[in-house]
Amino acid sequence: MLNEIFTLLQSSLFAIVFVFIFLIFLLKCLSTPIATNPPPSPPKLPIIGNLHQLGLYPHRSLQALSQLHGPLMLLHFGSVPVLVVSSAEAAKEILKTHDLTFSDRPKSTIFQKLLYNYKDVSTAPYGEYWRQVKSICVSHLLTNKRVQSFRCVREEETKLMIKKINQSCSTNESSVVNLTEMVVTLTNDVICRIALGRKYCGGEGGKMFKEILGEFMELLGRLVIGDYIPWLSWLSCVNGLGTKLDKVAKRFDDFLDGIVQEHIDGAKSGVEHEEKDFVDVLLWIQKENLAGFPLARVSIKALILDMFAAGTDTYTIIDWAMSELLRHPRVMKKLQKEVRGIARSKTEIITEDD
Numbered sequence: 001m002l003n004e005i006f007t008l009l010q011s012s013l014f015a016i017v018f019v020f021i022f023l024i025f026l027l028k029c030l031s032t033p034i035a036t037n038p039p040p041s042p043p044k045l046p047i048i049g050n051l052h053q054l055g056l057y058p059h060r061s062l063q064a065l066s067q068l069h070g071p072l073m074l075l076h077f078g079s080v081p082v083l084v085v086s087s088a089e090a091a092k093e094i095l096k097t098h099d100l101t102f103s104d105r106p107k108s109t110i111f112q113k114l115l116y117n118y119k120d121v122s123t124a125p126y127g128e129y130w131r132q133v134k135s136i137c138v139s140h141l142l143t144n145k146r147v148q149s150f151r152c153v154r155e156e157e158t159k160l161m162i163k164k165i166n167q168s169c170s171t172n173e174s175s176v177v178n179l180t181e182m183v184v185t186l187t188n189d190v191i192c193r194i195a196l197g198r199k200y201c202g203g204e205g206g207k208m209f210k211e212i213l214g215e216f217m218e219l220l221g222r223l224v225i226g227d228y229i230p231w232l233s234w235l236s237c238v239n240g241l242g243t244k245l246d247k248v249a250k251r252f253d254d255f256l257d258g259i260v261q262e263h264i265d266g267a268k269s270g271v272e273h274e275e276k277d278f279v280d281v282l283l284w285i286q287k288e289n290l291a292g293f294p295l296a297r298v299s300i301k302a303l304i305l306d307m308f309a310a311g312t313d314t315y316t317i318i319d320w321a322m323s324e325l326l327r328h329p330r331v332m333k334k335l336q337k338e339v340r341g342i343a344r345s346k347t348e349i350i351t352e353d354d
Contacts, residue, residue: 039083040069041076047229049076062086078228080106100126109224109236113245114216114252120302122310132292133303140281141194141307151352153193159349161186179322183315188213191311195304196259197277212255213312215248220309256301278307 042065044050053075055061062084066073071087085091094102103126105111111123121137124130140146161182168177188210189199200209224241226233236242263279276284282303286295325332342354 039072039074041074042069044076047078049078049080049228051077051228078225079230080228107227109227110220110222110245113249114219115305116298116302119296119299120306122306129293133299136282136285136291137303137306140285141278150190150194154190155349155351157186157189157193160189162349180315180319183318184312187312187315191308193277195278195307195311197263197279209255212248212251213308215244216252217309217313219245219248252305253301256304257297259304260297260300279304 042050042053045052053061053065063086065075066084066086071085071090073084073086075082075084085094105123108123111118115123118124121130121133124133164182165177165179168175185201189201192199192201222241224233225235236245259279260283263283267280267283279300282295282300285291286297286300289295325335339350343350
């Protein structure tokens with residue numbers, strides 16, 4: 001009797017193990033994409049894939065890996081396959097020949113929470129909504145005529161920045177000038193005047209705005225591990241990232257909501273701007289129903305947010321340019337000579353034409 005029970009248990013256990021192995025094999029087959037000729041890929045680890053190879057400076061790590069594996073390289077960030085393109089020819093194929101295939105941005109918890117659930121132009125899924133909001137941004141803010149119309153704003157703010165640098169140097173010849181901070185203020189002020197109609201840099205409100213914007217830009221570059229390893233999503237609750245995302249999103253939404261309401265109230269009271277800012281244009285499109293779809297208030301705030309995220313981040317270009325010039329004194333001297341050659345005959349500040 002005991003032998004029969006033991007035999008039965010053995011056969012049952014064997015059957016369970018067999019079914020378990022079969023299910024694992026089946027799931028692996030279903031989850032593995034069929035690729036006849038996948039791009040080269042460095043060896044990966046279980047669960048995390050190639051995440052461990054990114055290092056502190058991902059752009060340098062990716063460059064080093066691409067030199068080993070070629071201009072088209074397949075990496076795995078957790079369970080997410082990532083195609084790394086690192087040559088002009090391959091980039092042209094991706095962006096021009098096969099642009100529709102690669103037009104959508106990957107889903108991201110950061111984008112979902114900070115960018116109004118993909119309502120902005122930079123993360124909206126490819127489709128009619130994206131085409132319409134892109135058209136609004138291009139037609140009413142980014143055309144050559146529109147860009148040139150704000151030239152005086154850029155030149156005025158640049159003059160103010162140079163004046164601050166001169167004052168700082170004249171008071172103390174050995175003083176250190178934080179150029180990054182000045183350039184951030186410059187780009188913020190230009191974007192605020194163009195998009196919102198006025199600057200938000202003074203007083204307590206300006207301090208709060210800079211703080212929120214700094215937190216927002218910092219969070220945009222963060223990584224949510226749950227996006228790549230779904231069963232570790234709970235870590236965002238433990239490390240406080242989820243709470244911080246919600247808090248910053250709420251604070252920025254309140255700020256933008258106040259700006260939109262301020263423009264609505266101004267229009268009702270008959271206050272007219274000599275040069276309509278981007279918020280004025282968006283509210284006019286909403287009122288006249290010119291977008292081809294009902295332009296909701298949340299979409300207006302998302303588009304304003306895009307202008308900030310893209311516009312203010314341009315300070316990093318100037319940062320990098322200045323850093324490279326400081327690292328290459330010969331190029332710095334050559335540039336200084338060229339600029340001084342242009343400026344020698346000028347009594348005023350150098351303009352965009354120069």
